[in-house]
Amino acid sequence: MGSQRRALAAVVLGLASLLAGCAGPEPWVKPYERERLADPIMRLSRDALADKHREHIYDVRESGRGATGVQGGGCGCN
Amino acid sequence: MVATSGSSVWMRRLRRALARRPHHLMRAGRALGVVGGVMAAGVSTVGTAYAVDLPEDRADAMYHFYDGGGTRADGPALLIRKKVADRLSISGSYFIDSVSNASIDVVTTASPYKEKRTEYSLGADYVYRDAQVSLSGTTSDEPDYKANSVSLDVSQEVFGGMTTISLGASRGADHVGSRYEGMFDRAQHWRYRFGVTQILTPRWLMSANLEAISDNGYLGNPYRVAQVFGTLVQERYPRTRSSRALKLRAVGDIGQGEQRAALRAEYRYFWDNWEIKAHTLEVGYTRYFGAEWLGEAFVRYNTQKQALFYSDNAQSETRYVSRNKQLSDFNDVGIGAKATYSAGKVADKFDVKWNAQYQFMRFRYKNFTDIRTHSLYSFDANILELFVSATF
Numbered sequence: 001m002g003s004q005r006r007a008l009a010a011v012v013l014g015l016a017s018l019l020a021g022c023a024g025p026e027p028w029v030k031p032y033e034r035e036r037l038a039d040p041i042m043r044l045s046r047d048a049l050a051d052k053h054r055e056h057i058y059d060v061r062e063s064g065r066g067a068t069g070v071q072g073g074g075c076g077c078n
Numbered sequence: 079m080v081a082t083s084g085s086s087v088w089m090r091r092l093r094r095a096l097a098r099r100p101h102h103l104m105r106a107g108r109a110l111g112v113v114g115g116v117m118a119a120g121v122s123t124v125g126t127a128y129a130v131d132l133p134e135d136r137a138d139a140m141y142h143f144y145d146g147g148g149t150r151a152d153g154p155a156l157l158i159r160k161k162v163a164d165r166l167s168i169s170g171s172y173f174i175d176s177v178s179n180a181s182i183d184v185v186t187t188a189s190p191y192k193e194k195r196t197e198y199s200l201g202a203d204y205v206y207r208d209a210q211v212s213l214s215g216t217t218s219d220e221p222d223y224k225a226n227s228v229s230l231d232v233s234q235e236v237f238g239g240m241t242t243i244s245l246g247a248s249r250g251a252d253h254v255g256s257r258y259e260g261m262f263d264r265a266q267h268w269r270y271r272f273g274v275t276q277i278l279t280p281r282w283l284m285s286a287n288l289e290a291i292s293d294n295g296y297l298g299n300p301y302r303v304a305q306v307f308g309t310l311v312q313e314r315y316p317r318t319r320s321s322r323a324l325k326l327r328a329v330g331d332i333g334q335g336e337q338r339a340a341l342r343a344e345y346r347y348f349w350d351n352w353e354i355k356a357h358t359l360e361v362g363y364t365r366y367f368g369a370e371w372l373g374e375a376f377v378r379y380n381t382q383k384q385a386l387f388y389s390d391n392a393q394s395e396t397r398y399v400s401r402n403k404q405l406s407d408f409n410d411v412g413i414g415a416k417a418t419y420s421a422g423k424v425a426d427k428f429d430v431k432w433n434a435q436y437q438f439m440r441f442r443y444k445n446f447t448d449i450r451t452h453s454l455y456s457f458d459a460n461i462l463e464l465f466v467s468a469t470f
Contacts (some may be wrong), residue, residue, distance in 0.1 A: 013116070027238030028240075029279060031239065033280040034277065034280065035280075036280060037280065037283060037331070039331070041338060041365075041372065044275075046467070048173065049138045049140050049155050049173075049465060050140065050463045050465060052173070053140070053142045053155070053461075054437070054461070056175075057393075057459075058380075061404060061410070062356065062380055062382065062404065063404055063405060064287035064348035065291065065321065065323065066269065066290075066323035066348070067260040067273075067287040067288060067325035067348075068287070068346075071118050
């Protein structure tokens with residue numbers, strides 16, 4: 001019985017510590033502080049069509065591909 | 079929308095609490111419920127500001143040009159994106175590549191040729207609260223290669239909008255052919271991607287993207303040949319390939335005072351089960367010049383290790399053999415610039431921008447020789463994009 005109680009206490013403590021972990025940090029950059037981030041120059045992809053052209057050129061000449069956020073298609077190889 | 083759902087939850091709780099009270103209070107509760115419902119309806123019709131914005135309505139028309147290593151490709155491209163409902167935006171694009179090919183692979187083993195590739199894409203983006211769902215389909219057609227693919231991507235803003243998590247998958251199915259045999263084989267592609275974009279400070283954000291790609295089917299090129307003991311033979315490729323890519327990006331506003339200027343850095347590590355390993359690094363600087371001009375300069379460097387079965391001139395017979403310079407040991411350097419001129423409002427509605435982007439690239443191969451001269455091969459390329467974009 002004693003060992004069961006200790007196990008129960010350990011589980012309760014474990015859950016409590018997990019819940020304490022959920023408290024985590026608060027968002028530290030407030031929406032009103034994001035003016036500079038909203039400027040078009042801060043976008044990771046500003047012009048989808050031009051980016052697509054460049055990615056296609058790299059894709060058919062280099063082996064590295066993917067993880068760009070730009071979707072290509074077709075071959076146009078050689 | 080958050081306000082609407084919040085107020086309806088509050089109203090439900092209030093009505094439940096009132097239901098436990100004497101009858102006259104219940105009537106008051108029902109009356110409150112009606113008032114609440116009207117308020118909620120008012121909020122939902124007025125408050126169309128979602129946490130995630132739909133992509134802006136936009137039209138682009140572009141002329142693109144590539145010239146390098148004996149290959150010249152150019153053509154027009156169009157992209158139109160339009161909101162069709164409160165939460166739905168659809169897009170369509172059209173891309174033409176007119177290729178005139180006299181690359182080293184072609185001139186040393188076959189005759190130069192011309193061909194045209196046409197690509198159409200259709201997409202739909204749907205936003206709901208802090209999430210965006212994107213579905214798209216692409217079809218690409220050229221005389222000896224037809225490719226179709228569909229993609230589904232979901233992104234969700236969390237942590238007070240500071241973090242965006244995205245998940246996506248694509249499936250592609252190709253028909254592979256040659257000018258001499260017609261369509262003779264197929265290839266399939268699966269792509270699975272995961273990404274996180276994180277706001278770090280009021281000036282900096284970064285993203286990490288991971289993508290896994292699996293291919294199977296005919297992955298070679300019917301026109302290319304390999305060299306074994308100095309003799310030209312048909313290439314022999316594996317029919318499966320599994321790749322991984324991890325890309326890290328950071329972009330920050332480094333402008334002082336009113337001046338806006340951004341610095342970005344990108345790094346990608348790529349590896350696959352053909353034992354290719356590639357590192358790609360790109361750094362760019364963007365800044366405004368007055369109210370109308372935006373300038374950007376960037377450098378890019380890519381280096382890779384060869385595939386296990388690549389050989390310039392194999393000295394043993396192996397199951398797979400390729401002399402595809404794309405799979406060889408090489409590096410390439412690019413340097414480019416982009417200028418954007420904001421022409422202001424046209425017809426009181428269209429915000430028009432003129433753009434020109436140029437990039438110079440130099441490819442240097444470490445173990446791919448020009449079989450005509452027996453010297454290591456290298457080539458330079460010029461890339462140009464001229465386009466006009468209008469947001470409305």
